[in-house]
C-alpha cells in the first residue's frame with residue numbers, strides 16, 4: 001500500500017487468521033504469535049498495561065544495564081587481543097540475555113540452563129523465518145489450504161520448532177511453580193500471579209497457554225528485532241566516519257571523560273544518537289512489511305474499495321526510501337531529523353518501524369531503551385575499525401530474511417578502548 005493509510009485505516013485492521021495463529025496451532029493448541037479476534041483484545045490489554053507499561057520497563061532497567069556492562073567488559077577483553085568481534089553475535093546475545101532475564105528470570109550465560117544461547121538463536125531465527133514464509137493456508141483459507149500444506153508437509157518444520165520452544169517454556173513454568181520458584185519479578189512470575197487471581201473471574205480467564213503465547217511473542221518479537229537495528233546502526237556508522245566521529249564527540253563531550261559506567265540516566269542527555277537511531281529505522285526497519293494486517297471492515301484507500309478480510313502488507317522499507325518523501329533517500333544523514341517532528345512512535349506515516357494503531361508494537365519503549373543504551377555504551381567506550389585492511393567500500397550491505405531483515409553477513413569490527 002502507498003503511505004496514504006490514515007490511522008483510522010490501521011485501526012480497521014487486525015492480524016489475518018492465517019498469520020501465526022493457524023501456523024503455530026498445528027503442534028499444540030492456542031500458542032500463537034499475535035492472536036486475532038476477541039481473545040487478542042484481552043491479551044493485548046494485559047501486555048500493554050501489565051507487562052510493557054513504562055513503569056514495568058523501568059523496573060527491568062537494572063537488567064538492561066547489567067547486560068550492557070557485561071558486553072562492555074567482554075569487548076574490553078577483545079581490545080586487549082586486538083581481534084575483530086562479531087557484533088551481530090554480540091547484539092543477538094545481548095538482546096537474548098535481556099529478554100531471557102525479563103521474561104524468565106533466568107540467564108542464558110548461566111551454566112546448567114536447559115537451553116544454550118546458540119540453540120535459542122537457531123530456534124528464534126528458524127521460527128521467525130517460518131512465520132514469514134507463505135503457506136497454502138495463507139492463500140486458500142479453510143480446508144483446501146490446510147490439506148495442501150499437509151500434503152507438502154509445509155508445517156512439519158514449524159511444528160518441530162514450536163514443540164521444542166513449548167517444551168522449553170513448560171520447563172521454565174514448572175520451575176516457577178515449585179516452592180520458592182517465583183523469586184524474581186519476571187514475566188512468568190507476574191503472569192502466574194495473574195492466573196491465580198483470575199481463577200475465580202467470571203469473564204476472561206488467563207491460562208498457561210496464554211502465558212506461553214506471551215513468551216512466544218517476546219522471544220520471536222523481541223530478540224531478533226532489537227539486535228537487527230543495532231547491527232544496522234553500527235554498520236552505517238562505520239560506513240559514515242563523519243557521523244561516527246560526530247556521535248562519539250557528542251556523547252563523550254556531554255558525558256565527560258573517565259566515566260566507568262553509562263546508565264539509562266544518561267539517555268536523554270545525548271540528542272545526536274537519537275537522530276542516528278531514527279535514520280537507521282528509516283533505512284533498515286527490522287520488520288520491513290510490519291506484520292500482516294487484515295481489514296476487518298470495508299475501507300476505501302485512494303478511491304479503491306478494499307473489502308473486509310483482505311490481507312494488507314505495508315511496505316515501510318519502501319516508504320523509508322521514497323524519493324518523493326525524503327531528500328537523498330539512500331544516504332545516511334541523521335541531521336535530516338534535526339528540527340523535524342517526524343518520529344517512529346506511530347503518528348508519522350513516513351516512518352513506521354513499530355507499526356501504528358491498535359496492533360502496533362506494545363514493547364517499543366523497552367526496545368528503544370535497549371537500543372539506545374547498547375549503542376551509547378559502544379560509542380562512548382570504544383573506537384571502531386575494520387578488520388584486516390578492509391576498505392569502507394567493501395562493507396557488505398546485503399539483506400537477508402522475510403519477516404525480519406537482517407544484515408546477511410555478520411558485522412565484524414575491531415574495537416579499541418578509548419574511554
Ligand code: HEM
Nearest residue numbers: 034217221222225226290291354355356359360361363367
Ligand atoms: C527494534 C525493536 C522492535 C521493532 C522494530 C518491532 C517492530 C514491530 C512491528 C512492526 C510490529 C507490528 C506492528 C503493527 O502491525 O502495526 C510489532 C508487533 C509486536 N511486537 Fe515488536 N518490535 C520490536 C521489539 C519488540 C520487543 C522487544 C518485544 C517484546 C519483548 C516486541 C513484541 C511485539 C509483540 C508482542 C507484537 C504483536 C502486537 C500485536 O499483534 O498486537 N517487539 N513489533
